[in-house]
Amino acid sequence: xxxxxxxxxxxxxxxxxxxxxxxxxxxxxxxxxxxxxxxxxxxxxxxxxxxxxxxxxxxxxxxxxxxxxxxxxxxxxxxxxxxxxxxxxxxxxxxxxxxxxxxxxxxxxxxxxxxxxxxxxxxxxxxxxxxxxxxxxxxxxxxxxxxxxxxxxxxxxxxxxxxxxxxxxxxxxxxxxxxxxxxxxxxxxxxxxxxxxxxxxxxxxxxxxxxxxxxxxxxxxxxxxxxxxxxxxxxxxxxxxxxxxxxxxxxxxxxxxxxxxxxxxxxxxxxxxxxxxxxxxxxxxxxxxxxxxxxxxxxxx
Numbered sequence: 001x002x003x004x005x006x007x008x009x010x011x012x013x014x015x016x017x018x019x020x021x022x023x024x025x026x027x028x029x030x031x032x033x034x035x036x037x038x039x040x041x042x043x044x045x046x047x048x049x050x051x052x053x054x055x056x057x058x059x060x061x062x063x064x065x066x067x068x069x070x071x072x073x074x075x076x077x078x079x080x081x082x083x084x085x086x087x088x089x090x091x092x093x094x095x096x097x098x099x100x101x102x103x104x105x106x107x108x109x110x111x112x113x114x115x116x117x118x119x120x121x122x123x124x125x126x127x128x129x130x131x132x133x134x135x136x137x138x139x140x141x142x143x144x145x146x147x148x149x150x151x152x153x154x155x156x157x158x159x160x161x162x163x164x165x166x167x168x169x170x171x172x173x174x175x176x177x178x179x180x181x182x183x184x185x186x187x188x189x190x191x192x193x194x195x196x197x198x199x200x201x202x203x204x205x206x207x208x209x210x211x212x213x214x215x216x217x218x219x220x221x222x223x224x225x226x227x228x229x230x231x232x233x234x235x236x237x238x239x240x241x242x243x244x245x246x247x248x249x250x251x252x253x254x255x256x257x258x259x260x261x262x263x264x265x266x267x268x269x270x271x272x273x274x275x276x277x278x279x280x281x282x283x284x285x286x287x288x289x290x291x292x293x294x295x296x297x298x299x300x301x
Contacts, residue, residue, distance in 0.1 A: 013111070015109060015110065016109075016110065017031070018032065018108050018110065018133075019035055019106075020104070020106055020108060020140055021088065021105065022101065023070050023071050023074060023076050023101055023102050024071065024102065026076075026141060027105075029108070029140045029141070029143070030088065033268075034090045034091065034092050034145065036090060036091050037089045038086055038089070041085050041100065042058055042087070043058070044056040044067050045058070053068055053069055053072050053148070053152055054069070055067040055068070065089070065098050066097055067087065067098045067100055068097060068149070070099050073128075073148050074128060079102040084102060085100065085101065087101075091268075092145065092146065093286050094285055095149070097145075097149060110133055112207075112240055118130070128143055128144050129143065130144045130181050131181070131238040144182055146185070150184065172197065172199050175229055176202070178193075178201055178202070178203050179205075179206060179210040179231070179232070179237060179245060181206055181236070181238060182234075186205075189201075189232075190203070198296075205238075207237050207244060210231070214228065214249065214258075215255075229259075230259045231245075231259070233260060233262055234263060234264050235262060235264040242264065244278075246275070246279060247278040250279035259282075259299040259300070261282045261295055261296065262282070262283045263286060264285065267284065282295045
């Protein structure tokens with residue numbers, strides 16, 4: 001899998017690969033970049049008084065990792081075919097977590113522009129879904145794994161107290177554009193950036209809408225730097241991912257003066273290399289919000 005990831009990372013396209021898995025009767029997907037390995041379930045050691053969605057812990061090559069029951073997190077019934085069950089070992093937000101699913105089927109390579117934003121009609125799942133894509137005439141739902149983890153451990157998310165420690169600052173004249181598909185993270189970023197003194201923030205749910213907004217300013221005959229001071233982007237987003245958004249900004253002579261910070265749960269050595277290839281000004285791993293704010297300050301003094 002590692003070799004295969006490397007090929008994709010060098011492609012420079014608005015694409016991703018997802019591992020398709022099932023829970024109950026639903027098909028879900030997870031970005032291959034998040035997946036370290038897929039293994040057969042092994043004995044889980046239960047932890048007293050742990051969160052109900054956490055089955056317990058396991059040991060893999062000397063590391064102790066938590067196991068999350070995805071069915072329970074989504075409100076589904078347990079599997080009726082234990083022999084098909086799998087453990088998906090993941091790494092994001094600088095943390096490794098194992099997700100227990102009912103079955104794993106295959107890997108698909110798709111374009112971000114084929115992924116649609118979920119509507120509010122997914123029978124209560126809308127808060128857990130970041131995108132929907134049709135594959136082989138079936139709907140595959142992309143799960144918000146970050147939200148599942150934050151629901152279990154709120155301290156693993158963005159912490160506004162980190163920003164309060166930076167002290168009072170005057171940033172009311174500075175305007176930021178933020179591309180982030182997760183409603184939870186948009187809310188947290190709004191609160192923390194406001195606390196950091198930034199009051200003028202335009203939020204977008206994907207890179208495509210953010211780029212359209214930036215281009216519209218230029219089309220009005222304005223110099224982009226007179227209106228926008230900096231762009232912050234996630235990597236995983238429907239329609240257009242953060243790497244492609246960064247590339248489009250840096251390839252556009254009317255936009256490339258803008259600093260672009262990639263703020264993502266997927267900042268690894270491989271992805272850092274890709275961010276550098278597309279011209280990112282900086283790359284910061286979620287949830288390091290204080291580091292993000294300090295980096296913003298460096299670019300817009």
